Amino acid sequence: EDQVTQSPEALRLQEGESSSLNCSYTVSGLRGLFWYRQDPGKGPEFLFTLYSAGEEKEKERLKATLTKKESFLHITAPKPEDSATYLCAVQAQTGANNLFFGTGTRLTVIP
Amino acid sequence: EPEVTQTPSHQVTQMGQEVILRCVPISNHLYFYWYRQILGQKVEFLVSFYNNEISEKSEIFDDQFSVERPDGSNFTLKIRSTKLEDSAMYFCASSRTSGGRTGELFFGEGSRLTVL
Numbered sequence: 001e002d003q004v005t006q007s008p009e010a011l012r013l014q015e016g017e018s019s020s021l022n023c024s025y026t027v028s029g030l031r032g033l034f035w036y037r038q039d040p041g042k043g044p045e046f047l048f049t050l051y052s053a054g055e056e057k058e059k060e061r062l063k064a065t066l067t068k069k070e071s072f073l074h075i076t077a078p079k080p081e082d083s084a085t086y087l088c089a090v091q092a093q094t095g096a097n098n099l100f101f102g103t104g105t106r107l108t109v110i111p
Numbered sequence: 112e113p114e115v116t117q118t119p120s121h122q123v124t125q126m127g128q129e130v131i132l133r134c135v136p137i138s139n140h141l142y143f144y145w146y147r148q149i150l151g152q153k154v155e156f157l158v159s160f161y162n163n164e165i166s167e168k169s170e171i172f173d174d175q176f177s178v179e180r181p182d183g184s185n186f187t188l189k190i191r192s193t194k195l196e197d198s199a200m201y202f203c204a205s206s207r208t209s210g211g212r213t214g215e216l217f218f219g220e221g222s223r224l225t226v227l
Contacts (some may be wrong), residue, residue, distance in 0.1 A: 035217065041221075046217055086156065089154075098159055100156070101153050101154040103152070104153070
């Protein structure tokens with residue numbers, strides 16, 4: 001059964017304090033791993049897709065990496081506006097095109 | 112920037128009533144989805160739709176649920192007889208393809224359904 005586990009559940013950082021969020025996954029053939037940002041009461045906002053181990057993607061203060069078992073979302077020098085829940089999701093190669101989400105990491109960046 | 116739009120943003124209904132949630136996917140997208148998120152829980156897949164038919168559905172998507180693309184732009188989710196446990200945020204999403212490098216799903220802002 002496909003599984004996505006995100007850690008930590010919640011993370012509080014001081015502004016400028018870099019850190020990483022983890023997403024461990026078990027899937028029957030990975031088609032893609034997705035990172036989304038979700039603000040309270042809003043829909044998930046697409047950030048990155050990673051397709052193969054070793055791949056990296058960057059956007060502003062965020063960098064996503066992928067291995068065969070996990071993905072990391074690195075946040076460099078975060079700002080208060082980076083506060084949100086970060087969701088990881090996987091898409092399997094079994095023909096299903098839906099995403100299987102983790103429970104997310106709730107990030108709070110304190111000024 | 113193109114976006115997925117959903118209406119209503121919030122609907123309150125009585126148990127047993129029918130509800131229709133509406134979505135306008137991104138115009139050149141071909142795959143459409145409904146997901147739901149119960150408060151404090153993970154985003155869960157309900158159904159995917161392609162070429163005017165359901166391509167996949169989850170165990171949650173039982174006979175009380177149906178989807179339709181009544182015209183070239185709208186995509187609807189109907190719940191025939193709502194239950195208390197249907198209270199959730201319902202997200203519509205669309206993607207250009209089913210996978211590969213253009214398979215990213217883009218989500219709407221959601222419709223919050225409250226069943227009393």
